[in-house]
Amino acid sequence: MLDMKYLRKNSVEAAERLKARGVDKAQLDELLDLDQNRRQTIQEVETLKAARNEASDKIAYAKRNKQDATQAITEMQSVSAKIKVLDKQQTELDLKVKELAAHLPNLAANDVPVGKDEESNVEQRKWEPITEGQPRIQKTKPEWLKAHYEIGEALGILDFERGAKVSGARFLYYVGDGARLERAVYNFMLDEHRTEGYTEMITPIVVNDEAMFGTGQYPKFQDDAYRVEGLNQTYIPTAEVPLTNYYSGETIPAEDLPIKFTALSPSFRKEAGAAGKDTRGLIRLHQFNKVEMVKFTKPSQSYQELESMTKNAENILQKLALPYHVIMLSTGDMGFSAAKTYDVEVWMPQQEVYREISSVSNTEDFQARRMHITYRDDNEQLQLVHTLNGSGLAVGRTVAAILENYQNEDGSVTIPEVLRPYMQGQEKLVATPHH
């Protein structure tokens, strides 16, 4: 949610910055009109209420002294009727203002490139391993190179067919070493983040509508969410929702900031509008595991924390020796709540493209305003905290990247060294019958 006072006082600048996020000026104008209307109504009704309060005191006083108050009561009847009408008007205007404001995306930070889509994203840095024998970006692709889902099916560790049979398209079973590899990957990630100072959490994976509103998924993006039928609850699309809402409505002691959380959770997405896209493999599923990072910070430190959170995501890929690059998203490509976002994209050698594996955002006070998360500054004044979130990383996509980058010509897959302790010392994935 944007600050109404800012929008009121800086409407020209706000219109410009919203335009960069794809919002038409008419939308802002409509909101400001309603806001103006609302404040006028408030002034009217409050004048009447002040009068009523005063009269009410007099009536009470008269009654206590056994005096007649019939006349005052009669007068107040009409005043109260007017108040009722105006109150209703105000409630309606409140709702409309809130509704419109809730649909406005966050404003982008100053250094974010302006553009209408991913074409305007800007690469920040590239990384690939230097050690001999580790995955490198090859100038020429060997012809035996397979896609991760081909490897997974050949090794018998990913079963998409039975996933579709039992659940539906875009669901799968991990089988045997596949399940163990997935588990190794997320245990490794959680251990790394814990070392970096994140508090590990296991969260609810069903949340209420208020929580979905707080982080900005609702009301605008309900179509992509798995709702629990008959209840105002939703299967989380990311652990960002329960992690960030942990402090909703609370004032955090300033000395506790910054606070850092991490959690593994399944993530559920309908992928509405992605029909026919990335239909094969681990890239786009209705349910996938993700290790998430969330931070609560003072405003002055949020951008430095954004950099370090991005480094925390990169660290995982570096330790796994997977090639990647980092891009800064343009105003047109960023998510609804973000003020600035870095995407980390891992190299997928079979398709020869970088694939998003992490998205790290600073939402500034956008989510905190929706959730009312505050702290007291040095002058004891309540201020909104800044919230950040990032994947650290998408687990399924990491498994996909490992399979493709670590595959050998004989069809086996070498297990990255850092994962071997999590796989009882196993060094390779080879085809093994298990049933």
Added chain:
RNA sequence: GGAGAUAUGGCACAAUCUGGUACUGCAACGGACUCGAAAUCCGUCGAGCCGCUUUUGGCGGUGUGCGGGUUCAAAUCCCGCUAUCUCCUCCA
């Protein structure tokens, strides 16, 4: 899932039957006393949100778990909801 109870400031509680300025204590803050502190005494103390404003502040509105209703007026009466506790039932 069934039955009962509870929800009031940072904390603990009163007022609810019988509608009329939300009591008191603790904590906190300011001051006095003191070399300083404790104790004591005096004073202040509804957080948040909203509106207006001449903006280190002032005025008003809202605010007794949440949402409605009745009334000139609701902590209080009526309806709905949520959470917590106790008992029963069920369960990994």
